[in-house]
Amino acid sequence: MAGKFSIYKYVKLAGKGWRYARAAYHPNGKIKPDAVLVKGANGKNVEEKHPEGSYFLNFNNTWIPVRISLPKIGIAPFPQPGPHTAPFVLTPESTPTNAIAENRNQVLHVGSNVLMVAAKPSPRLNDPGDGLRGNGRRALTYADLRALYPGVDGRPPEREIELHLTGNMERYVWGFDGYRYSEAEPVHLKLGERVRIVLINDTMMEHPIHLHGLWGELENGQGEFLPFKHTIVVKPAERVSYLVSADTPGRWAYHCHPLYHMKSGMFRTVIVS
Ligand SMILES: [Cu+2]
Numbered sequence: 001m002a003g004k005f006s007i008y009k010y011v012k013l014a015g016k017g018w019r020y021a022r023a024a025y026h027p028n029g030k031i032k033p034d035a036v037l038v039k040g041a042n043g044k045n046v047e048e049k050h051p052e053g054s055y056f057l058n059f060n061n062t063w064i065p066v067r068i069s070l071p072k073i074g075i076a077p078f079p080q081p082g083p084h085t086a087p088f089v090l091t092p093e094s095t096p097t098n099a100i101a102e103n104r105n106q107v108l109h110v111g112s113n114v115l116m117v118a119a120k121p122s123p124r125l126n127d128p129g130d131g132l133r134g135n136g137r138r139a140l141t142y143a144d145l146r147a148l149y150p151g152v153d154g155r156p157p158e159r160e161i162e163l164h165l166t167g168n169m170e171r172y173v174w175g176f177d178g179y180r181y182s183e184a185e186p187v188h189l190k191l192g193e194r195v196r197i198v199l200i201n202d203t204m205m206e207h208p209i210h211l212h213g214l215w216g217e218l219e220n221g222q223g224e225f226l227p228f229k230h231t232i233v234v235k236p237a238e239r240v241s242y243l244v245s246a247d248t249p250g251r252w253a254y255h256c257h258p259l260y261h262m263k264s265g266m267f268r269t270v271i272v273s
Pocket of ligand 1: 206207
């Protein structure tokens with residue numbers, strides 16, 4: 001039941017015009033930014049050099065634009081923290097405003113897309129999760145993660161975006177806030193803003209939620225040394241929050257990682273503009 005799921009680059013092929021061509025990978029698994037795979041004379045895939053073209057994720061025959069390389073427009077992306085990271089300089093566009101909580105506080109109704117709502121969701125970052133509790137071994141947890149260097153964007157969040165992870169196992173539908181991808185509007189972030197994303201898991205399963213293109217600084221109590229992550233696992237009835245600097249413009253995929261959850265609706269587009 002898993003969906004078909006590949007990265008393509010939209011490029012101009014000799015004699016064929018603009019076509020989606022499969023992205024080429026380094027042996028280390030990273031995408032080669034200037035190459036695509038095309039069918040050679042012997043029917044086998046060969047690499048062709050193509051510096052121009054946008055990248056797309058093909059998900060069940062739907063083309064979803066993704067950014068593989070850093071864009072050359074907009075503000076400079078925040079670097080990952082490191083020993084040589086220059087401090088982040090505030091520009092008029094990115095001056096912090098007073099934090100405005102923008103919880104949508106919407107009421108989730110139990111129904112065909114939402115089987116249950118967590119009564120008292122709470123962070124359980126020091127809980128190793130099902131099968132790893134109290135078995136005599138020490139398991140690393142999210143509470144143990146600590147960045148080596150302080151984050152470069154020390155601004156407090158200007159607003160909060162709260163999303164519930166919802167589902168109905170009997171119908172096998174999954175989504176955010178009770179809506180499947182096909183029924184949902186994209187999440188909009190303003191370029192340069194700093195937001196807090198709050199995820200509340202209203203299901204009985206763990207969901208590893210992946211925000212493409214932007215770092216998430218997991219709020220795990222490590223002060224200035226919050227760990228930087230792309231994918232954050234949320235346990236059943238857990239409430240997890242992370243800070244995001246919207247520094248890379250574009251349309252980004254935001255989804256649960258198991259393909260069967262993503263395919264059945266736990267997917268959103270995040271637009272940074
Ligand atoms: Cu999931």
